[in-house]
Amino acid sequence: MTPDRPALLAPTRSPLWMIALAAFGLPLGILLALLVPFGEVADESAHLLRAVALMDGQIVGHREAIPFSDGSTRTTAGVTIDPAWERLSRSRPITSAYSPAPMSLDDDAAGKPAFVPLYTIGTYCPVFYVPSAIGLLLGTALGLPDATAALIGRFANLAAYFLIGLAALALAQRGRILFFCILMLPMSLSLAASFNHDSLIIATTVLAAALLSRRSPRHAGPSRRSLGAAAALIALVLLAKPPYAPLAAMLLVPLPAGRDIGRFLLRRTALAALVVLPGVFWFGYANSVVATPVPRYAYEAGPLWNGARPATFDGTDTRAQAQVLLSQPIRLLTVPAKFLFTVKHMATLAMGAIGFFGWLDKPLPVALYWLWAAGFVVPFVALAGQGEAIRRADLALLAGSALLCVWLVILSQYLSWTNVGELAVYGPQGRYLLPILPMLALAVPRLREASLAGWRCIAVAAPILMAAVSLAAVPITTARMY
Structure with a gap:
């Protein structure tokens, strides 16, 4: 390093990115927690109720039969709580063109426990609800109103997100620009400033990738301690979201060259299998004991249905959807x-x-989308050729695993959320991609200590500029939304 260049501003150093995340991300997260009504973040209502239930000792949801607006009685997955929490969590009436609403939500007196359906969210592993549940517990223990206690729950989730994110930026030895951009995205911060546990899944995946980016003094890969910690973090993510199983491929890089590759792959593949196993067991348990179909108004099976007709369904049907896919395996x-x-x-x-x-119905200004796209792309263009050679085998493995992860997420939405036999897939959302992006940082070449003179400053300036613009524009946009 040349003596006349401040180490703080080097793209390979952590303090700059930690300071930038704290300076721009934390205030934006706090403002979002204060400005956005409860329930106006993707699926927040159900996630808030899971945190409430966890606070009361309900580790996972359970099944109960309740009446619905179409006159039917359905068995659904959910939790038993004070209905006042459900009313607090809901920013709008529950209406849907294809799903009947539960009849019991507004009919129970506050203070009397009642069952509230949460559907698939009732099946999730509770690990990432712990911070927000602790915040709720603190608020209620202090005798605060429910709305204030819920705000503390949001702040607790936000604090956990930033602690994990700052740790990732401190520990990473490459990929910090990508990690910073992921953590600073308006979508990531919106989730962090809510009860949605996806925010902690994103931050945990970033931390796992950061640990794996470290280089042991003895070899090119991470130390055993970093590898073990990353494996444990990925296992937690897969407990919460099993379709992200290909994230375990991060444990296989960097691939060695020469004769050692066979023994290396045997050991690391065994480790990856152990990491995936808890998520497989939880998936089996939750689907056999907790999960239920998502109610729908009665409908005729779609054009891909290969069974007898008429075929009328009144909910999602994972087994029937699997039959649709496996009748012609190319459909997978x-x-x-x-x-x-x-x-x-x-x-x-x-x-x-x-x-x-909102409910995926409140977009940001178009200019912000273009600016953030530039914030991701410009640094890697600016720093092209400033690092070690890209390892093609690692890149192919990670890119293929990322694509497989996206594939599994889409298939899971088709199996669990889409009407039987439909051509289209219901439900995939852009936020589902965010836990996948950190693994690509392991394919980014390690930067050399190069001067930041001239155009290389763009590599640092672009994402920080996007963060500053977000801090200025997103709160104003959010205030106008509500």
Whole structure:
């Protein structure tokens, strides 16, 4: 390092990115927690109720039969809580063109425990609800009103997000620019300033990738301690979201060259299998004991249905959807491909990853989407050729695993959320891509200590400028939304 260059401003150093995240991200997160009504973040209502239930000792949801607005009685997955929490969590009436609403939500007196359906969210592993549940517990123990206690729960989730994110930036030895951009995205901060546990999944994946980016003094890969910690973090993510299982491929890089690759792959593949196993067990348990179909108004099966007709369903049906896919196994590829590889859906996913507020119906200003796209792309263009050679085998493994992860997420939405036999896939959102992005940092070459003179300053300036613009523009936009 040349003596006349401040180490703080080097793109390979952590203090700059930690200071930038604290300076721009934390105030924005606090403002979002204060400005956004409860329930106006993606799925926050159900996530808030999971935190309430965890505070009361309900580790996971359970099944109960309740009446619905179409006159039917359905068995659904949910939790038993004081209905006052449900009313606090809901910013709008529950209405849907294709799903009947539960009849019991507004009919119970406050203070009397009642069952509230949460559907798939009732099946999630509770680990990432712990911070917000602690915040709620603190607020209620102090005798604060429910709304104030819920705000403390939001702040507790936000604090956990920033502690994990700052730790990742401190520990990473490469990929900090990408990690900073992911953590600073308006969508990430919106989730962090809510009860949605996806924010902690994103931050935890960033931390796992940061640990794996470290180089042991003895070899090119991470130390055993970093590897073990990263493996444990990925296992926690897979407990919460099993479709992210290909994230375990991060444990396989950097791939060694020469004769040692066979023994290396045997050991690391065994480790990856152990990491995936708890998520598989939880998935089996939750689906056999807790999960139930998502209610729908009665409908005729879609065009891909291969069974007898008429075929009327009154909810989602994972087994029937699996039959649809396996009747022509090529559909395991074509159904996700038709969703993913269309300009409309690709644009929607990209915008959703950057930021869609409300019930995915409150977009940010168009200029912010373009600016954030530039914030991701410009640093890597500016720093091209300033690092070690890209390891093609690592890049191929990580890119393939990322694509497989996206594929599994889309398939999971088709199996668990889409009406039987439909051509389209219901539900994939851009925010689902955010836990996948950190693994790509391990394919980014390690930077050399190069001068920041001239155009290389752009590598640092672009994402920090985007963060500053977000801090100025997002609160104003959010205030106008509500």
